[in-house]
Amino acid sequence: MSVETIVAELHRLRETQSEGRVMGATASTSTLVVCAAGAGELAVLSESARRMAIAHGARLLLLDAGAGGSAARVCAFCGRAGGETVCCEEIALPIDAGRPASVIADVEELALPGLPCYLWWVGGELDGALLRGLGALARRIVVDTSRCSDPAASLVALDAILSRQPHAQLWDLAWLRVAPWREMAARLFDDPTRAGALTHIEAIEVESGSLAEAALLAAWIGVQLNYEISEPARSFRTGSGATVTFSHLSGGAPGEVRMVRLHAAGATYSAHVEGDCGVRLSVESEGERRSRCEPMLERSLEDVVAGALFGLGGDPGFSRALGLTARLLRA
Amino acid sequence: MSITTTVTTSDGQSNPLRAGLQSHRIADPCTIVLFGATGDLTKRMLMPALYSLRLQDLLPSDFAIVGYSRSPWSDDQFREAMKEGIAQFAQLGHPQGPVWDDFARRLSYVSGDFDDVECYRQLQHHLETDLTEFNTHGNALYYLATPPVVFGEIVRHLDLAKLGPKDTRGWCRLVIEKPFGTDLTSARALQREIEKVFPEKQIYRIDHYLGKEPVQDLMALRFSNVIFEPLWNYRYIKSVQITAAETVGVEQRGGYYERAGALRDMLQNHVINLMTLVAMEPPVSSDADALRDEKFKVLRAVRPIPSDRLDHHAVRGQYARGEIAGAAVAAYREEPDVDVESSTETYAALKLIVDNWRWGGQVPFYLRSGKRLKRKNSEIAIAFRSVPHRLFGELGDQFETNSLVVKIQPEEGISLSFNAKYPGQAMHIRSVSMDFAYGQGFGVKIAPAYERLLADAMRDDATLFTRWDAVEAAWEVVMPVLERWQSERPADFPNYAAGSQGPPAADALLAADGDSWRQL
Numbered sequence: 134m135s136v137e138t139i140v141a142e143l144h145r146l147r148e149t150q151s152e153g154r155v156m157g158a159t160a161s162t163s164t165l166v167v168c169a170a171g172a173g174e175l176a177v178l179s180e181s182a183r184r185m186a187i188a189h190g191a192r193l194l195l196l197d198a199g200a201g202g203s204a205a206r207v208c209a210f211c212g213r214a215g216g217e218t219v220c221c222e223e224i225a226l227p228i229d230a231g232r233p234a235s236v237i238a239d240v241e242e243l244a245l246p247g248l249p250c251y252l253w254w255v256g257g258e259l260d261g262a263l264l265r266g267l268g269a270l271a272r273r274i275v276v277d278t279s280r281c282s283d284p285a286a287s288l289v290a291l292d293a294i295l296s297r298q299p300h301a302q303l304w305d306l307a308w309l310r311v312a313p314w315r316e317m318a319a320r321l322f323d324d325p326t327r328a329g330a331l332t333h334i335e336a337i338e339v340e341s342g343s344l345a346e347a348a349l350l351a352a353w354i355g356v357q358l359n360y361e362i363s364e365p366a367r368s369f370r371t372g373s374g375a376t377v378t379f380s381h382l383s384g385g386a387p388g389e390v391r392m393v394r395l396h397a398a399g400a401t402y403s404a405h406v407e408g409d410c411g412v413r414l415s416v417e418s419e420g421e422r423r424s425r426c427e428p429m430l431e432r433s434l435e436d437v438v439a440g441a442l443f444g445l446g447g448d449p450g451f452s453r454a455l456g457l458t459a460r461l462l463r464a
Numbered sequence: 465m466s467i468t469t470t471v472t473t474s475d476g477q478s479n480p481l482r483a484g485l486q487s488h489r490i491a492d493p494c495t496i497v498l499f500g501a502t503g504d505l506t507k508r509m510l511m512p513a514l515y516s517l518r519l520q521d522l523l524p525s526d527f528a529i530v531g532y533s534r535s536p537w538s539d540d541q542f543r544e545a546m547k548e549g550i551a552q553f554a555q556l557g558h559p560q561g562p563v564w565d566d567f568a569r570r571l572s573y574v575s576g577d578f579d580d581v582e583c584y585r586q587l588q589h590h591l592e593t594d595l596t597e598f599n600t601h602g603n604a605l606y607y608l609a610t611p612p613v614v615f616g617e618i619v620r621h622l623d624l625a626k627l628g629p630k631d632t633r634g635w636c637r638l639v640i641e642k643p644f645g646t647d648l649t650s651a652r653a654l655q656r657e658i659e660k661v662f663p664e665k666q667i668y669r670i671d672h673y674l675g676k677e678p679v680q681d682l683m684a685l686r687f688s689n690v691i692f693e694p695l696w697n698y699r700y701i702k703s704v705q706i707t708a709a710e711t712v713g714v715e716q717r718g719g720y721y722e723r724a725g726a727l728r729d730m731l732q733n734h735v736i737n738l739m740t741l742v743a744m745e746p747p748v749s750s751d752a753d754a755l756r757d758e759k760f761k762v763l764r765a766v767r768p769i770p771s772d773r774l775d776h777h778a779v780r781g782q783y784a785r786g787e788i789a790g791a792a793v794a795a796y797r798e799e800p801d802v803d804v805e806s807s808t809e810t811y812a813a814l815k816l817i818v819d820n821w822r823w824g825g826q827v828p829f830y831l832r833s834g835k836r837l838k839r840k841n842s843e844i845a846i847a848f849r850s851v852p853h854r855l856f857g858e859l860g861d862q863f864e865t866n867s868l869v870v871k872i873q874p875e876e877g878i879s880l881s882f883n884a885k886y887p888g889q890a891m892h893i894r895s896v897s898m899d900f901a902y903g904q905g906f907g908v909k910i911a912p913a914y915e916r917l918l919a920d921a922m923r924d925d926a927t928l929f930t931r932w933d934a935v936e937a938a939w940e941v942v943m944p945v946l947e948r949w950q951s952e953r954p955a956d957f958p959n960y961a962a963g964s965q966g967p968p969a970a971d972a973l974l975a976a977d978g979d980s981w982r983q984l
């Protein structure tokens with residue numbers, strides 16, 4: 134289906150609505166572009182994307198690089214948002230990722246003119262022309278380094294993008310997934326008698342399904358404590374010159390974090406997933422063994438993505454942590 | 465508003481991992497003491513808010529909660545009642561699992577009268593146990609969720625039991641529910657009693673309206689945009705209407721309401737507070753006192769209601785039988801614990817004038833609040849003046865003036881109405897509106913006001929709490945009306961049907977100015 138045919142089809146849909154055959158307001162405040170590289174990936178995410186489109190009044194543009202030779206599709210779907218029925222237009226477009234210029238041109242045609250465009254980039258590598266081109270159209274972008282074939286290289290590539298365009302509103306799902314773990318790590322040192330231990334950390338261990346989350350979490354701790362990168366490879370140096378090692382323990386599904394553990398001055402501070410408990414926070418030293426359960430705030434994938442694309446934005450912590458992560462992984 | 469507090473040790477050492485986190489404003493460890501722990505407010509609002517804060521990781525990691533009331537409950541009964549309250553009112557699902565177990569472990573209960581010295585010893589014992597068991601650092605937040613008659617007594621006994629700020633080892637704060645006094649004299653007496661024990665900086669007079677998101681957004685709207693503030697004065701604003709309308713009657717609170725009435729219960733605090741936010745000058749900074757200074761100045765500028773023209777500024781009403789949402793409802797005088805000849809007002813409306821540079825004594829602020837009205841609706845509506853010269857519009861076109869409406873409840877959002885050309889050959893003009901709905905607009909869930917306010921009190925941010933000077937000034941504003949209404953029995957009560965827009969005299973109040981109330 135050509136872009137002209139799709140546009141004609143969209144007009145027809147609008148007319149159906151203005152004739153009152155579709156009940157509800159047409160969502161037309163932004164365009165949400167979801168671009169998937171792998172076969173079948175969109176099928177998994179399209180329901181989440183639809184709910185996001187309804188909640189945020191967006192036209193949905195699904196770009197599928199894994200769809201082979203299938204045809205484009207135009208439809209509308211409706212749902213409830215804020216007590217009202219909202220209907221969104223959906224365009225599913227098979228794309229050839231090898232011809233980025235034509236994909237970008239199509240997206241320019243099909244996005245709602247003059248309104249913000251948001252990009253959820255699923256799965257593909259981060260250094261290609263397609264992401265660059267679509268990224269230039271988008272107000273905000275979400276990528277996922279932990280789904281890339283080489284998360285370490287992707288984090289380095291992402292840092293390079295952000296270094297070139299420091300004002301780009303670009304988020305890594307791996308970083309967003311780490312958010313509750315940053316809270317957990319902070320909780321371990323809320324007791325004022327423990328805050329002092331933070332100056333004596335010797336090792337940071339993170340267990341996760343992908344290196345991306347582990348490295349970002351460790352680097353965030355490093356940023357908060359003013360660490361620099363040290364030799365030997367993959368360790369930090371504190372302001373007083375001490376070395377803090379970083380280890381990634383492989384465990385859990387991709388994107389999942391299971392534990393963060395810090396060793397400092399003879400004590401171990403850890404937060405780990407534990408069945409009914411949620412997350413168990415524990416502090417163990419020779420004279421002390423305290424632990425308690427904390428609820429893990431479960432956020433659905435779409436809430437996390439929507440929060441980044443449509444939410445407050447502006448998290449300077451990310452670019453700083455990513456910068457240190459890239460240096461850590463390059464070291 | 466944007467005070468940043470990180471968890472700080474007594475020697476000033478803070479947790480650097482907190483910086484920049486969503487919960488970076490988390491409070492110090494403390495015990496929260498709820499006086500009136502068996503009451504409606506605790507069960508419906510306070511405990512659900514505390515548990516929700518806990519689930520969001522917004523309570524300090526070291527905390528405990530002590531309930532104090534006369535009912536002879538055990539710790540376990542208290543825990544059970546609170547669990548029920550949370551299950552019923554928190555919309556968080558049934559509290560269970562290790563997080564609830566940990567929360568419940570931190571709840572304990574003291575049973576006794578509020579004038580029983582022995583019970584305060586027990587309370588002291590609980591606070592000491594919390595200090596060792598839950599590491600609360602000796603900090604205490606006392607929340608008075610009791611009937612106001614016992615506020616003074618509780619404060620006096622806290623002092624006698626050496627549980628006040630001058631004797632405790634940590635910080636010590638007092639949160640007081642409304643109403644603060646029943647008139648100017650009693651409010652001053654209560655203040656004298658409280659300030660003997662708590663310095664003003666440690667007193668948090670709660671007005672839950674101020675914790676509502678749209679109310680805070682009013683400040684953002686005014687002071688984060690350039691398009692409103694230049695118009696925000698007598699030259700462009702014709703009038704302001706602030707409404708707090710309820711469909712409910714007095715429910716089980718007839719006894720309390722008989723002594724209060726709409727003027728004391730709603731107008732003197734919630735509604736006047738909203739008015740100060742609309743009318744105030746830009747504060748010099750976002751800190752608590754800068755904002756509260758400006759609110760106070762508005763109240764100083766309110767023109768005293770002249771006693772010889774009081775009826776031109778104030779209207780009262782009481783509901784008769786009627787119908788709400790298709791169901792017949794009783795008259796106020798038929799409600800439980802209400803005098804069959806009661807002269808308590810269930811509706812009050814005021815017209816206030818602000819004499820200062822911005823408002824020039826030319827913009828009426830119409831305030832109204834009532835029970836058993838047609839629709840539940842709290843809002844602030846700013847009506848702008850007409851265009852100076854009518855250029856467009858065909859004969860017969862209804863030209864509406866622009867209005868900006870801040871919707872507080874049940875809907876939360878902002879609506880701006882303006883005039884636009886109706887499509888077609890002729891130049892017809894129609895009023896259209898642009899709506900912004902919270903939640904929908906940002907795709908986030910709005911937190912209940914009590915969550916915000918409890919967290920603010922714990923972290924020592926008094927911005928959204930009312931300072932004594934403003935409470936006193938608000939009483940001064942309403943006193944002429946209160947005195948008149950107390951001394952003169954209303955001849956026409958009941959004067960509005962349940963389910964209606966309110967008494968006709970309220971319509972006449974605005975009609976005299978060529979204006980009318982927004983429809984409920």
Ligand SMILES: NC(=O)c1ccc[n+]([C@@H]2O[C@H](COP(=O)([O-])OP(=O)(O)OC[C@H]3O[C@@H](n4cnc5c(N)ncnc54)[C@H](OP(=O)(O)O)[C@@H]3O)[C@@H](O)[C@H]2O)c1
Pocket residue numbers: 499500501502503504505506533534535578608609610611612614641642643
């Ligand atoms: N409920 C609300 O939605 C709401 C909203 C805004 C403000 N408020 C304010 O919050 C405060 C509490 O309201 P509430 O609705 O929770 O009241 P409530 O249900 O009547 O509860 C009052 C509590 O105080 C205790 N109490 C102690 N001494 C008392 C005395 N001499 N007389 C009556 N009760 C006494 C009662 O329990 P024991 O009998 O066990 O001692 C009960 O726990 C009031 O100041 C009210 O104006 C309430």
